[in-house]
Amino acid sequence: MASLLPAALVLIFALSKPVATEEESDGPLVQTEQGTIRGIQGVSIRDKEFLVFLGIPYAKPPVGELRFKAPQLPDPWNETFEATQEGSNCPQIGLMSQMKEGDENCLFLNIFTNKLPADSNDLKAVMVWIHGGAFITGSATSMMFGPDHLLTEDIVFVSINYRIGVLGFLSLPEAGIPGNNGLKDQVMALRWVQKNIANFGGDPGKVTIFGQSSGAASVHFHLMSPMTTGLFHRAISQSGTGLSNWAYAEPEYMNAGAFNVGAAIGCVSTNAKDLLECFRTKPAKDFVNVSACEDETGVFQTTLKPTREEYNVNDEEVFLPGKPADLISSKKFHAVPYITGINSKEALTFLKRTEKPSFWDKFDKNFDKVVAGVAYKDVSQVKDVSEKIKKFYFGDKKPSKDTLDNFVDCFTDFDYFIGADRAVKKHAAISTAPVFYYYFQFDGELGIVKKALKLKNPGVAHADELGYMFSTIISAPIEDDSDENKTLTRVVKMWTNFAKTGDPSSEMNSVLNVKWDPMTKTDPVYLDINKELAMRRDLLADRASVWNEALDPL
Template identity: 40%
Template sequence: MSTDCIVHVVQGAVKGQQKVSSVFSKKKFYAFQGIPYAKPPVGLLRFKDPQQCESWSGVRDALSEPEICPQKHIILREVLGNEDCLYLNVYTPQLPNEASTLKAVMVWIHGGGFSFGSGNTDLHGPDYLMEQDVVLVTLNYRVGAFGFLSLENNDVPGNAGLKDQLMALRWVQQNIARFGGDPNNVTLFGESAGGASVHYHLLSPLSKGLFKRAIIQSASCTNQWALLSNAKERTFRLGEILGLQTENPGELLKFLQQVPSLDIVNSQFKTLTSVDKRNTLAFPFVPSIEVPGTGHNFLTIHPKTALRQGHFAHIPIMIGVTSKEGMVLLNDIPHTTEYFKVLDSNFERIVPLNIGLPNDSMERAVEKLKHLYFGDKSISWETLTHYIDFFGDILFYLGVNETVKAHAKLSKAPLYCYEFTYEGNLGMLKNVLKMKYPEGIDLSGVAHADDLGYIFKQNIPGLPTLEPGSEDEKVITRVTKMWTEFAKTGNPNAPGLGVKWESVSRNKLCYLEIGKSMKMVNGLPHSKRVEFWEKLLNPALKEKL
């Protein structure tokens, strides 16, 4: 391997390798995988805020992907990973020389409910984005209890996983120019929990100045599942499940730091109560509001308060959803005819208690909601698409639309909204659901995370492959051009799109529908149902129902 693949970062030298894209133009690019950006969070550093990465001597190989952080793998359903997992990957079409111009940088935050996932190429292959002449950074951050356990004190203030991401962004500022990337032109983007993370970075003073633009896919930090209100209580509950009952935070921390990581992964979901599950808190350890003055605080006020008061970075934003986000529930919970019968008889059980419906009119509100989604029909396979819409609204659309309106009202920076409606062959979740459920079930629409197959090359055996010249290929080209044009200029209107993507303003809500063709639509995605919810949740608007 030539010395051209050796890059000297602040911490030491790393050796990468030249690769060739497996799609489109077979473009050559450089890959540097498994570069440490923080000290391994092991031993007494477990649960703690990340520490600066130590330097090394000689040349460190960056030739293979790092191990993922400890988790139950979303596909294999096995507990995998290593706590020494704070590494990132850099993919660049060109290493710098005297004649080269630094390129726009896109830093990807993976999803996974803050409980699983990684930046690796099984789901996030760089091939498509390399065609668009940007530098891509993907990374691992601590998930589950390792990343989001909190004692609400100086020892463990919480949100270590978000602070891992922050540390990676600081590493990018220090080092990305050495890979041909422009540290002054960084776009932070992510999907699901990664999208919520991007939104949290927009709110956090600690992230100020570390990125210039943001893309939020299928999430908002105002979604119910993205914020934990009883983090300290849950930490003590985890200790009890693992064998220690104490009221002493120091004793609990010492105990938990000695428990095998496998036991923590297997026990953390047992901390979820029946109330948690009804409140759509599907993941036990997620971001929380930190107690001010406990270390370097990432988040000390409620996200909705920050939005309402305009305490967020006023930078260009793209934000959007897929057409059937709620389909993710079919993967998380096995659905049967009997299950639907139970839900139909007890519809109130799937209306979250913490969503904000007034207690004095809860029964009437539940009746109205059931009629809105199902009319006079029962919850069944026949009404599956309405069931999916119900959970799509609760889990995603309510929060995303609220976020769009808040930013449009107070920010002067451009804001672009979209809905991804193209149903192709590269949606991973849709393909998984087709294998899980019998033929004839209505799985129309674009499931949660299925847009990722048109941004990243996914390398999972058994999934459909990209056919040259196919409609899928055309959509990939179109989407990656818009995403990267936004990263380069702050405006997603790349040449040749055939439609002008208009920005949202306080006085004009609109979005781009990204389907087989593209068109602008007035309003926001699923606005009719979302507005019904907003009137239910706002007593001042109840008389309009």
């Protein structure tokens, strides 16, 4: 296979071209509820032509009086909308630039399709991508999420921006702001897809939502939300669920977080309404530096995040009506086919944090607080078991740079594995739809995070698997007969099979030669994605078991 880099550069060139005038452009035209859209034609890294529609507004700009409000339907337009450039990122510290970037007017989506439909019977499965970034960074950019490989399987691909950080997750019910606006943006995008995607060749009855990290947790939250009934039909969570310890916070945490943000940006107040009024006067980029912090354990924490909405505020729809674990246990979720899983060494992505002089001492002394955070309990309830857990990973050694491999397993487990494992076991026990579990162990040249961070440690880092489904600006060139290409082909085939049928093994071939069976309560199987595929049982059973004493029963 040719290098992925030239394709990314071609895409950058396409996005930087001036917008064509009505007379000059001959791009594809599509009618939407808001008006006519003109896209552009592209060529993928696999030399396949496709159609691209970029920067489509799916909601009104959330600015002025709409800041901190639930998303509103977009205004119609009379002239043809030139969908030839991606819209702005939402305000953030850029992952690549490490500088403030973005604009509040950021609620856009992109659509990629192989062709426009000949008639209503010519519709393809739709895959809607929800980006990750800890709910504080990231975007739908095709420089990182190019769907070239996915389009070879004849699906329609949609990627979306949504509000992040304080602007997306402020929760002040006393001031009329219930929270979860970033998730409600995603709902608005899914509603737009339902109304319009058929005109782009997509089947509104075959929508799969998939995401990674905080995007994966978002996907899981959509399974629990009454707002998303009928908006999607399958779901994939990659390295994140609503049960991940970083993905959800109780209202008390959110209230304290809002006032902490206020103190940090000069909005000192003890009154929620006064705090909100002050927030409305601040430039959007004032909020991006206070969207996360290092807590007393040395671990990075997002200041504001998804939360439950305790009551209806201002007659707004409620996105999350309870604690995630409770909603699943009480069967208040959409029973659709579901895939989730993790990478083998997720924590490698975050090793830079351990280089701070104070990190190891903080982590060691406050390990009980780490366990309490995972268990959603008071520290006093986990004092004894936290020592057992620490001993399991580190033995008689003190956590330090000399026990880095042990730390990687420990961090991988408490941030990713435990949440995913408990989520998949809960769903497998009570869902009427199949649940599929995976463990990504193939450590190859398309691992984009290890490449970007120049990591030599063995294992698959957080977000590495994205290089096996998307073309990116940093993806390495690979050969057709390489294990990397074989793994990419398998992953793309399984993910698109699932989008089309709800079964990742519905169409097999010489490369995809192992049937992926669903997990059940009595048969806890998972797919091991390595150089070869294999079905195995009881993923990391000893590591799951050591946490059970700290956690509530499933």
